[in-house]
Amino acid sequence: MRAIDFSRQQRDEACLSDLALDRLVAGEPADAAATHAAGCARCAERLAELRRAKEADAPLLDQIMRRQASVVPLRRRVWLSAMLPLVAAAAVFLFLLPRFLHPGMSEREKGSSTLALDVVVKHSDGKVEALGPHGRVRAGDAIRFLVSAPRAGHLVILGLDAAGQVSVYVADGDDAHRVERGAKQAMPGSIVLDATPGAERLVALECEARFPVAEAVDAGRRSLESAANDPRRVGTLGLPGCLETSLTMDKSQ
């Protein structure tokens, strides 16, 4: 997938580095580089290559951006930024967590007819574990979701917290996230928990038809209000035709 030649540089000494070319692609002031690129076939070719890559990556980057914007609400984004060193170390780690915790999890669970939600938490001290019911987490811990779905459909995972907030953790922009039938499917992205203390109810909803996230958020908000903002007392959200599962975690600062 990648090849880095650590034995020599690939460009002529007179040519521009990728940094200089990336500055041109970004439209930053770089007159000398622009002049060079205009008169150097090799740099012009590399510049065109980077511009083509930028065009080609645009749809994927839109998806990544939407995922970031929808999965991480603003107040959590702020906290996420503050906790960035923890997040950085977690990225590749969390990608491989399913194998780490459940070596056989790529196999489908046969006969299961219920939606199941597993939460893997990486504590800020680096310890990784599966979160049990009423599991304890702290601000700054990173969590990731594994979903076992008995059918293909569309899924949203919400967090209903003790401050009366409903956060969207898994979705695809304004719509639910497409999932396939299968066990322990890792959902995109990871969440670093903010400093809101107390219980938080994590609710997964899977419907056969695509549905707007707002519908699930409204149902979550109603359910939380009817439980006097106590996540432990929240009942099912009850979207028609949808499978639902939840678990509660207890968060301290």
Next chain:
Amino acid sequence: MDQASMEALYRTYGSMVLRRARTLLGDEHAAQDMVQEVFMKAIRAFPSFRGESSLTTWLYQVTTNHCLNAIRDGARRRRALERRMPAHEPVAESAEDRVGVDELLQQLPRELAEVAIYYYVDQMNQDEIAALLGISERTVRNRLRDFRDKARSKLTDPGSEEAAG
């Protein structure tokens, strides 16, 4: 930062961050996660960004640092996996692909790995690297020389770093 500014940031610099993360991490999923993390930092820092260096330059450094963190964390994880799993099971889909590059970037001192990335991956001049890192060109030259020496000894004696470390 509002939604429009965030979109502009992604569209202007996202491909660059993604390309470098793909090269350094060698894994598409990890690279996409890395884009999110780098931009989280950018979104937070943007209001106080004073333009003393270009945003491209700054994002290069953030991406390099975060990727090195991820690669080094990956090494710790793989060692844990190797202890937990039977020897015949692969520990990661791309483990074999990654050994050469990862071993160098994980096991050599961070300041050497960083300079090597800018020099060999980003094809930067020594003076560009010196300006980026705020060190002298002489230090860059020395680090590149140390990197080459250590990389050569890794290739001829792959166990030397681990045995020593």
